[in-house]
Amino acid sequence: MAFAWIPPPVKPEGVFHNWDLRLYSPDDLFHRTVDIVKQTKKILDKVSRAKVLTYETVLKPVLDAHQFSCLQGVLVTFPRHVSECPVLRQAAADATRTLEESNVEMSMRKDIFDKLVLYKEKFSSRDNLKPELARCLNYLIHNGRRNGLHLNEGVRNKIKSIKKRLSELQLQFTRNLAEENSYLLLSYEDLTGMPYSFIEGLNFVSPAHV
Numbered sequence: 001m002a003f004a005w006i007p008p009p010v011k012p013e014g015v016f017h018n019w020d021l022r023l024y025s026p027d028d029l030f031h032r033t034v035d036i037v038k039q040t041k042k043i044l045d046k047v048s049r050a051k052v053l054t055y056e057t058v059l060k061p062v063l064d065a066h067q068f069s070c071l072q073g074v075l076v077t078f079p080r081h082v083s084e085c086p087v088l089r090q091a092a093a094d095a096t097r098t099l100e101e102s103n104v105e106m107s108m109r110k111d112i113f114d115k116l117v118l119y120k121e122k123f124s125s126r127d128n129l130k131p132e133l134a135r136c137l138n139y140l141i142h143n144g145r146r147n148g149l150h151l152n153e154g155v156r157n158k159i160k161s162i163k164k165r166l167s168e169l170q171l172q173f174t175r176n177l178a179e180e181n182s183y184l185l186l187s188y189e190d191l192t193g194m195p196y197s198f199i200e201g202l203n204f205v206s207p208a209h210v
Helices: 026-050 057-078 088-108 111-129 131-146 155-176 196-200
Strands: none
Touching: 026 057, 026 088, 026 111, 057 088, 057 111, 057 131, 088 155, 111 131
16 A cells, blocks of 8 residues: 555644544654654653642643643554554554553653652642642552552562563554454354344355355
8 A cells, every 4th residue: 555645634623633544654653653752751851850849840741741642642553443554553553562661661750750749748738739630649649659669679670571561462462353354154054043134244255155
């Protein structure tokens, strides 16, 4: 299949992506994926360097990083489920693997976890956070503890390794399921009792089998 970049038409307000997958090539997905990882890391690195801890310098950018990664990532990962082109599906699978690895790294950043804990304990009260933002802060810290970010480096590295392995297995399972093309060969007798409308929609491989 030939790929050609066609400038997307003007999109309605609030629509962030053009979902006509025919407009995208494997190279487009690759470069978008690299940019997502780069921009997400840039946001979190800025949080890590923050000297003054406020909602604007800690919590908001962490939430922005998660939102950016999810919102932009869906376009480069979705084609693996629906694209008719196997090359584009493979490119989307590769993009998914890259983003999952980035997500594991992002979720295991102790420097960000420490900043969130310090912000909550000493500075969050002065920001008078809305209930939903306070809940987000608590969730991020709780999730960090579940990832072992309050533990020693050896334990953290072990947890990170397990998370990466789980991610790899999940992606491989999804890939195998999406590419599954086996079929059952049935005779008309095997389908006795099934409605004609169902049988009519099956693929016939011989006059006697479907």
